[in-house]
Amino acid sequence: MGQTGEPRRGHAHDGELGAAVARAQEGDDSAFAVAYRIVQPGLLGYLRGLVGDEAEDVASDAWLEIARDLGRFRGDGAGFRGWTATIARHRALDHLRRQRVRPRPATLEQDVLELPAPHSTHDQALESLSTEYALDLVRSLPREQAEAVLLRVVVGLDGPAAARVLGKRPGAVRTAAYRGLRRLARELGGDDGVTDAGPRTLEESDDSDTDGPEHG
Amino acid sequence: MAEQRNGKGFPALLGAALRGVVVDDEAERRAVAAFREARDSEAQATSPRRQDDWRPGAAPRQGRGELRDQPPPGRH
Structure with missing residues (x-):
């Protein structure tokens, strides 16, 4: 590794x-x-x-x-x-x-609609990344990406463990986590800055960025 | 760049932000009370099901969608 x-x-x-x-x-x-x-x-x-x-x-x-x-x-x-x-x-x-x-009355979709406006700069966003704002951002992701990001970054699981929790292949979870983090970083207004979540995976499978949520 | 100045990558910052919730003492007391109750119960199960074995190398079969909970094998 x-x-x-x-x-x-x-x-x-x-x-x-x-x-x-x-x-x-x-x-x-x-x-x-x-x-x-x-x-x-x-x-x-x-x-x-x-x-x-x-x-x-x-x-x-x-x-x-x-x-x-x-x-x-x-x-x-x-x-x-x-x-x-x-x-x-x-x-x-x-x-x-x-x-x-x-x-x-309140649904996940509602939360997405009420997503706060992007911060003016990436640096500012990172410095002031509040729990609530970070949660809103993560919840705006397709479910598969959100879960992968949360398990890797918040719970602290490695790829195989996160994959086992989700019942998916490690490669699929790695890709989902990488895409999710990249999307979040872009949402915050900067270069993605996501260099440590698996660029190899990106090269392998970044043919499109359409991530259909599979949980309906 | 923020990443350099903070000495952390974006994932670490995000993780720190998302873990920034206050842990409720009352919730901890309830969890520990449940633990004591289970410990003191004679009916406490100790035989691992497949989903309970997280030793290195004990990864389950996977790759076909969601894993389902399996009933404990050979349990009476």
């Missing part, structure tokens, strides 16, 4: 996370709390990208399942990120299915 600086297994807290998960599996509740604090910010960021303001509720449901099934989990800190992201994703998709049955 090259020196592309890709997000990959080896997240800053993965050693600590793996140790905490192992102790939690032996019954240590303070270790479970440590794991929660390490994982929750990324998980919540991912869920906010999927379900917006309902993210906290969906995360709560996910954590109930994580707590219940922790004894079944096998893996290290990086694996735990992937396992918990998968559980959170399933809860989010359940939530979105229920929402479709129960019409709501």
Whole structure:
């Protein structure tokens, strides 16, 4: 593997996370709390990208399942990120299915229409990139790209792990993440500045930029 | 260029912005309470299903759309 600086297994807290998960599996509740604090910010960021303001509720449901099934989990800190992201994703998709049955006034499409105007300069945008603005941007992407970006950049999964969460091939997820990041960087008004998410993939498959969302 | 000045790429900045949500203490307490309840329950399952095995090299078969949850094999 090259020196592309890709997000990959080896997240800053993965050693600590793996140790905490192992102790939690032996019954240590303070270790479970440590794991929660390490994982929750990324998980919540991912869920906010999927379900917006309902993210906290969906995360709560996910954590109930994580707590219940922790004894079944096998893996290290990086694996735990992937396992918990998968559980959170399933809860989010359940939530979105229920929402479709129960019409709501605010929809994802509405959020897209209300996307804030681009910042005047790329630098300014990066310096002041607020959580809300960043979320609006990500949610304006096709779902496949948004999820790939969120799993790679926010949850901190490597390509294969993100692909496993999404049930897709690693190459497809890498491409989706790259296109999503490139589109976001352009939205912010600069050169894409996205050099570390897989230019190889771009060369291989950048025949068009039409990314039909496959989730209807 | 911002990337150089910040010493980070765009993905890192975006990730930091999106992780910038406040973690709710009450939510943490609920999660830990659920953990204790599960731990103290005699019915807690410990046998991994395929989707629970995230050890390196344990990647599941994939490449055909969505992975589906499999029922736990041989569970009574």
